[in-house]
Amino acid sequence: AQKVTQAQTEISVVEKEDVTLDCVYETRDTTYYLFWYKQPPSGELVFLIRRNSFDEQNEISGRYSWNFQKSTSSFNFTITASQVVDSAVYFCALSEAQWIIQGAQKLVFGQGTRLTINP
Amino acid sequence: GAGVSQSPRYKVTKRGQDVALRCDPISGHVSLYWYRQALGQGPEFLTYFNYEAQQDKSGLPNDRFSAERPEGSISTLTIQRTEQRDSAMYRCASSLIGSHTSTDTQYFGPGTRLTVL
Numbered sequence: 067a068q069k070v071t072q073a074q075t076e077i078s079v080v081e082k083e084d085v086t087l088d089c090v091y092e093t094r095d096t097t098y099y100l101f102w103y104k105q106p107p108s109g110e111l112v113f114l115i116r117r118n119s120f121d122e123q124n125e126i127s128g129r130y131s132w133n134f135q136k137s138t139s140s141f142n143f144t145i146t147a148s149q150v151v152d153s154a155v156y157f158c159a160l161s162e163a164q165w166i167i168q169g170a171q172k173l174v175f176g177q178g179t180r181l182t183i184n185p
Numbered sequence: 186g187a188g189v190s191q192s193p194r195y196k197v198t199k200r201g202q203d204v205a206l207r208c209d210p211i212s213g214h215v216s217l218y219w220y221r222q223a224l225g226q227g228p229e230f231l232t233y234f235n236y237e238a239q240q241d242k243s244g245l246p247n248d249r250f251s252a253e254r255p256e257g258s259i260s261t262l263t264i265q266r267t268e269q270r271d272s273a274m275y276r277c278a279s280s281l282i283g284s285h286t287s288t289d290t291q292y293f294g295p296g297t298r299l300t301v302l
Contacts, residue, residue: 070227103293111228111276111293157227171280171291172241173220175227 068093070160072176079148080184087143087179089158095119100134100141101159101173111157117141148183155180187211189294191277197300198267206262206297210279217260218291219252222274234260267301274298 220228236257254260
């Protein structure tokens, strides 16, 4: 069965600090996809990134970077030089290939990490 | 362009009443998903549609929950005889196509916050 664990329930840092959000996943599939979503205080879910299991290359997008390591089943998210606007709940999610073959992406989410950036 | 919309945004109902939650996906999106998110938790899958066909309803908690998408666009999630444990945020998402290509990101709506008294 698939499972996503975000062990950090809450993180609080001061603005401009770097912060890493951890995500560990479990799956028996060799083909799967990993996602990060952001839920700001307004409540919507905003897509940030998607990676497939065959692409372990790290990704950087501005102040955001993601580190995917299959050996440790982790897909961690780092925010560099954090800003107050980064305050949100961040969710990591997993979709297994069996669902994709059936023509869908059934996402399994972690419990989320509440990130607070203090000025 | 317009994103996924959901209505109502907030719904307060009394135990035992039926409620209908509406989702209007992004125009042209083939796949539509319903998730439920309890306070402090991540969203949990309920069901999904490709066009008008309900492909998987394994996440619906019991037979009081049902969903339809009769014309392959707007979808309605109905909860009959609501109970207090049904209180949650109900989220809808849509994707352009239900495949593993890069264009099928799930875009989420703002959600409907359901409170059952």
